[in-house]
Amino acid sequence: MSREILLGDEAVGLGAIHSGLSGVYAYPGTPSTEIFEFVERATKHMGGVHAFWSTNEKVAYEEALGMSWAGKRALVCMKHVGLNVAADAFMNSAVTGTNGGLVLAVADDPGMHSSQNEQDSRYFAQFALIPCLEPRNQQECYDMMFEAFDMSEELSLPVMVRLVTRIAHSRAGVETRAARDPNPLNPSRDIKKWTLLPSNARVQYKHLTEKQPELLRRSEASRFNELVLAGKRGVITCGIADNYYRENLAGGDDSVLAIRQYPVPVESIRRLVEHVEELLVLEDGYPLVETMIRGLFGLAGVRVAGRMTGELPRTGELDPDIVREALGLAPRPTAHAAADDLANRPPALCKGCPHTDSFRALNEALSSFDNPQVFSDIGCYTLAALPPLEAIHSCVAMGASIGMAAGAAHAGYTPAVAAIGDSTFSHGGITPLLSAVQQGVNLNVLVLDNDTVGMTGTQRSMSTGETLDQIILGAGVAREHLRVITPTPRNHDANVAVIREELAYDGPSVIIARRSCLEAIKKA
Amino acid sequence: MDKNIILAGVGGQGILSIAFVIDNAALASGFEFKQAEVHGMAQRGGAVQSHLRYADHEIHSDLIPKGAADLVLSVEPLEVMRYWHYLRPDGWIVSSVTPYVNIPDYPEPERVLAQLATFPSCILVDGAQIAKAAGNLRAQNMVAVGAASLRLDFPEELLLTYVAALFERKGPAIVEVNQQAFRLGRIAGRFFRGLVEAGVPVPTAVELGRRLAPETLDPALAADWARVVADPELAAPILQSEEIRACDQVPVGA
Ligand code: SF4
Numbered sequence: 147m148s149r150e151i152l153l154g155d156e157a158v159g160l161g162a163i164h165s166g167l168s169g170v171y172a173y174p175g176t177p178s179t180e181i182f183e184f185v186e187r188a189t190k191h192m193g194g195v196h197a198f199w200s201t202n203e204k205v206a207y208e209e210a211l212g213m214s215w216a217g218k219r220a221l222v223c224m225k226h227v228g229l230n231v232a233a234d235a236f237m238n239s240a241v242t243g244t245n246g247g248l249v250l251a252v253a254d255d256p257g258m259h260s261s262q263n264e265q266d267s268r269y270f271a272q273f274a275l276i277p278c279l280e281p282r283n284q285q286e287c288y289d290m291m292f293e294a295f296d297m298s299e300e301l302s303l304p305v306m307v308r309l310v311t312r313i314a315h316s317r318a319g320v321e322t323r324a325a326r327d328p329n330p331l332n333p334s335r336d337i338k339k340w341t342l343l344p345s346n347a348r349v350q351y352k353h354l355t356e357k358q359p360e361l362l363r364r365s366e367a368s369r370f371n372e373l374v375l376a377g378k379r380g381v382i383t384c385g386i387a388d389n390y391y392r393e394n395l396a397g398g399d400d401s402v403l404a405i406r407q408y409p410v411p412v413e414s415i416r417r418l419v420e421h422v423e424e425l426l427v428l429e430d431g432y433p434l435v436e437t438m439i440r441g442l443f444g445l446a447g448v449r450v451a452g453r454m455t456g457e458l459p460r461t462g463e464l465d466p467d468i469v470r471e472a473l474g475l476a477p478r479p480t481a482h483a484a485a486d487d488l489a490n491r492p493p494a495l496c497k498g499c500p501h502t503d504s505f506r507a508l509n510e511a512l513s514s515f516d517n518p519q520v521f522s523d524i525g526c527y528t529l530a531a532l533p534p535l536e537a538i539h540s541c542v543a544m545g546a547s548i549g550m551a552a553g554a555a556h557a558g559y560t561p562a563v564a565a566i567g568d569s570t571f572s573h574g575g576i577t578p579l580l581s582a583v584q585q586g587v588n589l590n591v592l593v594l595d596n597d598t599v600g601m602t603g604t605q606r607s608m609s610t611g612e613t614l615d616q617i618i619l620g621a622g623v624a625r626e627h628l629r630v631i632t633p634t635p636r637n638h639d640a641n642v643a644v645i646r647e648e649l650a651y652d653g654p655s656v657i658i659a660r661r662s663c664l665e666a667i668k669k670a
Numbered sequence: 671m672d673k674n675i676i677l678a679g680v681g682g683q684g685i686l687s688i689a690f691v692i693d694n695a696a697l698a699s700g701f702e703f704k705q706a707e708v709h710g711m712a713q714r715g716g717a718v719q720s721h722l723r724y725a726d727h728e729i730h731s732d733l734i735p736k737g738a739a740d741l742v743l744s745v746e747p748l749e750v751m752r753y754w755h756y757l758r759p760d761g762w763i764v765s766s767v768t769p770y771v772n773i774p775d776y777p778e779p780e781r782v783l784a785q786l787a788t789f790p791s792c793i794l795v796d797g798a799q800i801a802k803a804a805g806n807l808r809a810q811n812m813v814a815v816g817a818a819s820l821r822l823d824f825p826e827e828l829l830l831t832y833v834a835a836l837f838e839r840k841g842p843a844i845v846e847v848n849q850q851a852f853r854l855g856r857i858a859g860r861f862f863r864g865l866v867e868a869g870v871p872v873p874t875a876v877e878l879g880r881r882l883a884p885e886t887l888d889p890a891l892a893a894d895w896a897r898v899v900a901d902p903e904l905a906a907p908i909l910q911s912e913e914i915r916a917c918d919q920v921p922v923g924a
Contacts, residue, residue, distance in 0.1 A: 151693055176709055259708070283704075316706035316732040317689075319697050386732075393731040466735035478737030481757035481789070488751055489775045491680060493714035529714065603709075 152184075152320045154313035157284045158223075158251050159184035161291025166326040168218035168246070169196035171206035173573060174602035175225035176260035177314040178253035182223055183603075194328060201608045202544070202573040203228035207235040207250070214248040214304075215340065217332025219295055226254040226267050231544065231574070233270070236304070238342060240274040241350045243302040245334040247295035253309040256430050257463030260311075262524070262541065264461065266431035271306040271408060275354050277361050278306040278408040279370065280385035284318040286406070290370075292326075297364070301357055310430050312463070313386050358409070366413050370406035373414045377401055380422030380448075381473075382415070384435055387428035390469040410435055419448055426472060427452040430464045494529060500596055500661035501527045503633035503641075505537035507659075508565070508592060510638075511645035515561060521547040521554070523575070525567040526600040526663075538565055545574020551589045552582040561649050562589040569599040572609035576617060583622040583654045590648050591656045593618075598666040611660070618656050627655035634661065672725030673823060674734040676753045679745035680770045681718045684811035687836055688743065689720050691815055694832040695824040696724035706732040715772060717752055724823075743818045745797060745811050746770045747782045754789075763789050764818040764859070766797025766810055767876055787872035793817050794872070795858040796880045801851050803884035806844075809851035816855025820863070826856065854884050864892020865899075874899055877909050 152160060159181045162170065167189075172182035182197065189195035196213070200206035203224040213220035222232075229236060229252050236250065252270075255261040271278035279294055281287045287309070294305040338346045365371060377399035383391045388404045403418045405411065419425065419439070425448050427436035436452035439445065451457040457472040458464070470477065495502050505527070512518040522528060522538035523546065530537040540550060547564035555562035566575050571593055582589055595614055599605040609617050618628055629648060631641045641659075648655040675692070679685045689705050696703040703724035721734045739756040744765040754763070763786060769779045786792060795817045797810035804813070812833060819829055833852050837845045858879060865875040878899060879887065899905040 149697065151697055180709070312706055312732050315709050316704055317693060318704045318729075319702070389730040389732065393735060396730065465733050466731045466738075470735065478735060479759050480737040480755050481759050481761045482754040484755035485751045489748070489773055489777060491715075491717040491749075491773055493681070493716035494772075496715070526714070601714075 149319045149321055151317055152284055152288070153180055153315060153317050154281070154284050154287045154309055155180035155253070155315070156184040157287035157320050158291060158307065158309070159221075160188065160320070160322060161288040162219075162221040162249065162295070163188060163195065164323065164325040165247070165291050165295040166219050166328040167195055167221055168328045169210065169213040169220045170223070171200050171210040171213075171220065172223040173200055173203050173206055173228060174599050174605045175228050176602055177255055177309070177311040178223045178225045178228070178251065179602045179605070180314070181221075181251055181253075183605075185221070199606055199608070203232040204235055207232040207239070210248055211235060211239050211244070214244040214246040215334050217246045217334070218329045219247040221249050221251060223251040223253070225261065226252060226265050227261060227263065227543070228252070229267055229270055236270070237274050239304050240276050241342060241347060241354055242340050243350070243353070244298055244304055245302070245332070246329050247298040248304040249291065249294045249298060249307060250304055251307045251309065253311065253314045254431055255311050257311070262543070264431070266434060267306065267308050268408060268431065268434050271308070272434070274304075275358060275361075276303050276306060277301070277364070278308055280308045280406045280408070281313060282386050282388050282404075282406060283313070284316070284320050286370075287313065288320050288322065301360065303354075303357065308385070310386055310463075312430070362409050362412065365407050365409050365411045368407040368411070371404065371411045371414055373403045373418060375401045375417070375421050378421075378423045380418050380425040382418070382425065382427045382435060382439075384427075384429035384431075387430050387464055387469065390464055390466045391428055391473070393466040394470045394473055394475055405435065410438065415439060419445065422448060424449045424451065426457060428458070428464065428469055428472070429453075492532060494532070495526060496664050498664055499526070500633045500659065500663070501530060501594055502535065503635060503638065503661075504592065504594055504659040505530045505535045505565075507631070507633065507638055507641035507645055508563070509535065509537050510642045511649060512561070512563070518561060518563070521551040521562075521564045523547040523564075523566040523570045524601075525570055525594075527565060527567055527594050543574070544570055545578055548575050548582060548589075548591055549578035551591070552578060552585070552587045555587045555589050560588065562587070563592065563649075564589065565592045565594065567600070568593060568595040568597065568610045568614055569607040571614070572607065572617075576609075576621065579618070579623075579654075579656075580621045587654055588652050589654055591654075592645075593656060593658045595658050595660040596663040596666070598663045600663045600665060604663060604666040604669055614658065618658075623654055623656050627651060627653065628658070629655070630658045630660055632661055633659045671823065672723065672727065672729070673741070674739045675722045675741045675743055676734060676739050676756050677720040677722055677743050678749040678753055679718055679811070680749065680772065681715045683718070683745045683770065684808070685718050685720055685745065688745075688811050688815045689722055690836050691829055691832040692722055692724070692822065694835065695822070695828050698828060699824060701726055702729050704729050704732045717749060719749075719753060741818065741821055743814060745814045747779070747786055748776065750786055751782070760791065762821055763792040763794075764814065764821060765792070765794055766814050767794050767880070768796060768798040768810060783873065783876060787876070792872065793820065793859045793862055794876050794879070795855055795862060796876075797855075799880065800854045800858055800884045804851035804854055805847040806851070809848050812848045812851040813855035813858070816852035817859030819852070819856050820859050854887075857889060858884060858887050860889035861887040861892050864889050865896050868893045868896030870896045870899055874905075874909070881908065
């Protein structure tokens with residue numbers, strides 16, 4: 147037994163390895179990226195674990211499901227919005243069930259430190275009717291992987307482990323244990339289970355619903371759901387919120403139910419509710435448990451407080467101070483009031499970043515239009531929305547720039563311009579481009595090919611260089627309207643001219659701005 | 671025993687390297703610790719912070735509550751102000767006074783310093799000058815952790831071990847530069863405190879620390895320097911001169 151310093155993400159990765167992992171699947175996304183990276187690093191020399199970035203979360207999920215089908219243990223990791231992309235495979239994998247253990251580690255981002263929303267993945271677990279574990283510290287991140295894989299195999303269900311940014315990106319010492327051997331190859335021959343024709347799917351779905359009492363029984367008995375009955379104020383803490391509660395009131399007189407395994411332990415909640423006069427629900431995410439307990443009409447005799455009643459803010463990340471206030475405690479005295487007029491230091495593109503040159507050229511090429519709008523996507527280049535460039539005007543979902551530009555063009559908007567990175571293009575841009583080309587839509591796509599996934603720390607991109615060109619031509623873009631420019635200050639005028647030519651063309655065109663990310667060059 | 675530290679700086683200044691040194695020292699000393707950090711979008715040249723806590727008992731929250739920080743440890747002076755409301759009333763500031771100006775509306779550096787100087791419990795050192803003297807401007811983070819080591823609960827040698835571990839891959843020369851930056855930062859910190867405790871106003875102590883060649887900042891002479899700068903006639907030429915050598919100037923025993 148040894149003690150290692152690990153991020154929550156890394157503890158998940160190591161827990162999976164020690165649980166007999168055979169494959170890890172992921173697309174980079176903050177705050178989940180380090181799970182895959184850790185497993186890749188830790189297993190590189192010993193081999194035996196397949197670790198290669200996937201094109202997107204849906205592909206990652208399906209690859210993991212295939213590994214499970216073959217009888218081996220698979221871990222698939224993504225950020226919360228990545229699960230939207232994987233949702234088709236995810237939802238149906240609960241219906242098929244699994245063979246080898248399949249664990250989905252999904253990292254939510256309450257407070258939106260690096261995300262477009264703060265959706266709560268516990269709803270997805272509930273929606274798919276699968277168990278969900280929610281670690282409150284790094285040790286549990288590690289330990290819960292053993293439970294999750296075992297549970298997955300015992301129930302023949304995928305199991306979700308839900309993290310939040312604060313645990314994913316926080317380090318602590320973690321006690322590790324002996325590693326379990328990976329499973330042997332043992333493909334499933336259960337054709338009806340895996341072939342969700344309606345007649346099979348109905349049977350499978352019934353199986354899934356029949357498993358629910360067992361899921362609930364496990365939650366009630368789980369060591370991760372702890373009920374302590376004491377005073378007349380009840381507090382329910384979910385996952386990491388328990389830490390914020392204990393930071394303020396360790397050893398207090400409240401009756402406390404800490405929940406870290408779902409479905410929610412109904413019997414424990416009932417005992418708590420019958421014991422107390424008021425109930426405060428603390429959860430870092432959406433008010434899932436809170437709204438469940440309150441129901442549509444409230445709970446007779448017990449006031450249920452939380453995010454929906456103003457004790458806690460409706461949105462945003464929890465922290466010890468927010469929880470302190472909700473508990474009715476006075477703020478701690480501090481050495482100094484918060485500085486309120488401090489100059490901000492927002493993130494910015496690196497000095498010399500190729501995107502800066504690309505967007506300068508695009509801005510100038512578009513300057514002859516009246517207030518032109520550029521649809522864009524998710525990556526470092528999203529920072530071009532901010533001054534001084536202010537070059538892009540949308541960022542919605544991976545690959546959405548192209549689809550939205552096409553829709554705007556359908557409506558008669560010109561010039562319909564989409565700006566998207568090479569990796570985002572492979573993730574979600576290929577299908578909307580194919581669609582636009584088949585429809586002959588008048589749109590211009592600027593692919594910012596920097597040869598890497600920059601924002602999340604320069605992971606390998608799937609469609610860069612030659613591969614990218616081939617994909618675009620394969621989608622049907624005419625060779626003369628696939629232009630490649632090198633975004634540098636020196637090429638500025640020439641690049642503006644190329645963009646202008648393509649803006650003038652009435653049909654689908656793609657301009658690739660190709661120059662490597664500086665960070666990637668530094669690391670290489 | 672518990673210690674709550676907010677690490678602060680700008681993306682690229684090596685905040686996580688400071689965390690690495692302290693995390694490892696805490697683990698080796700048998701403490702519990704938690705250290706929350708910032709990745710992704712928040713990292714790109716923006717303000718970066720990390721909450722680092724260690725204790726001889728269980729630590730609950732990864733985040734330090736407001737009013738519970740013992741120390742704001744910053745590689746950049748403006749960044750101190752972003753987090754000083756986390757400090758408990760008797761909390762400490764340890765910071766480099768070298769500004770990192772990558773925004774158009776960076777306030778007057780003197781104004782920032784004047785604000786930090788209102789804290790009686792502070793250690794302010796010139797990160798850039800000391801790092802340069804140690805051999806590499808990039809070692810400013812190690813200067814800061816060296817200065818802060820006076821407020822930590824680990825022997826200097828233990829911390830230096832993890833400075834070495836951190837840079838081991840880059841070869842012995844880089845290890846030595848960073849260890850030297852740490853040592854000079856620690857000496858500069860003690861010198862600064864010596865001045866302040868001998869009654870030198872904080873801005874004057876910062877100024878003197880800046881004017882003196884880093885390798886001559888001798889904590890043993892702090893009290894003597896305090897007497898020198900207390901005399902306006904002696905102080906004026908010193909505080910206006912470019913870099914001076916402490917050993918040439920200080921009237922030992924004066
Ligand atoms: S990481 Fe790369 S792509 Fe991102 S801003 Fe820096 S140079 Fe540009």
